[in-house]
Amino acid sequence: MSTIAASPGPMLAGSSGEEPARDNSRRIQLAFLIGFLLVWWLVTALALINPFFLPSPQAVARVFFRLVTTGEILPDLKITTGQIAVSFPIALLSGLAVGYAVSSSRYSVEVFEPMLAGLFAIPLIIFYPLNVLILGIGPESKIAHGAIYGFFPIVLSAIQGFGSVDRAYLRSAHSLGASRFQVLRRVLLPAALPSIMAGVRMGFVLTFVATIGSETIASLGGLGHRIVWYAESLETDKMFAYIVFIIIIAVVSNAVLSWIERRSDWR
């Protein structure tokens, strides 16, 4: 508001300065990855570690490609992604809905925000056995567990995001005769989106972690289940191939969500 002349936009000025810095940090990150693989290869090539505990990267790569090309990985992948495809939308929609409801008054924020933050601090995994008793050992218990974990960061960021929308925007919308739904769609959601997206990304990470984690504890299938299975059957090369696969999913989904988060940031 204080600028008088039309500036060409801070975006342009900022990005031209950030570009080289980002390229540089990408190079360092890549160097770390290569260094890690090199150390892994060295300790296995020099037989410093029993190959049963740590197979060579080549061996893991071979098994990985076989699992992928033969489609052996598909049934477990379908189970895990199928659970997340249900649990994450539940976490997202309920988180946004509850966050919207709580943020509607300062009083309800004061009451519910500390409660939700407190619940989030509890290691909810303690309820997983009960969850399995109620919902069974199949995908339902994983869906419930993943959804509960993903819900918290989303609801907390939604309360924060909706609650800190500039009142002047709401007054302006009110003066223009906007309905409640129009205010939500055109003002609250876009205004709060940058804060909410940070919570959504964290919610996805936790849903993913909780799903894989609960699969390793008590399950009939899924990527986490298979890791335990191959560890127990002493086929560690296969176990590592599944680990690598989960790491790739985590990195790619995080990159996609970070990209959406940056795109949605109008600030």
Added chain:
Amino acid sequence: MKMTVLDTETNIERMAGTPVLSSADALIRVDGVRHAFGAVEAIQKISLDIRPGEMVSFIGPSGCGKSTLLNIIGGLLNPTEGTAYVDGQAIEKPLPKKMAYIFQESVLFPWSTVLENVKVAMEFQGAPRSEWNRRAEDALKLVGLTDFADSYPRQLSGGMKQRVALARALCLETDIILMDEPFAALDEQTRLVFGEELSRLLARTKKSIILVTHSLAEAVLLSDRIFVFSARPGMIKATLEVQEQHPRDPSFLTSEKFNKLRNELYDLLREEVLKAMEQQSGMRGAKA
């Protein structure tokens, strides 16, 4: 206590008390409106009429309730007592089909382009979708920002942002525009140039305007009538008429008539501003 001073040279009419025009064709009528925020009396009983096509200013010291009265007329606030009417209809909530609002700070949505910002106003207002494009283009053309339709607010200067806010109000095609210190965030040069532009534009569009302002120059430059508010609790202390054709020429700003009116206004306001300052320092003293 009714006092009327008529200055024959400049046609300044000065009245004390509450002026009520007995015209049946009032576009906006404020009838015995009083408002209190809790125990704090914001405005005392105020009655006034605004004619169609008239441009009026509310001027007064900080905290005198001029914005409160504007919010009551705009339907953003329901008065403690009395009623405001537009076209004979009691105002109880915002009436976006009749009145458009321009706020002090820019309330453009930073996540939307200039064009989207204008269109969303029509969406909220409930204007038919088929007209959005034409009306948005017309409004942006009127304020000279056609080339910036796809820019984002952060890429615009303060003056340009307020021109977008003006376009947002114009596209609603209301007869009335309410402006709450629309120039407050602009520097003085920009304000005056914007003020001239506004005067030209409004002369063409024939809208009725209520302008809340702190600026003596702005009030004289833009108004047909100026309502001078007393310190809190606010009441209309005097009404000044500025009999000068719209659009007001830049030379009007330097004319003797302009200066005379501004000085007149200053005389009326000085005492009230001092009172308001005392009130504020008194409040600070009471708190300490």
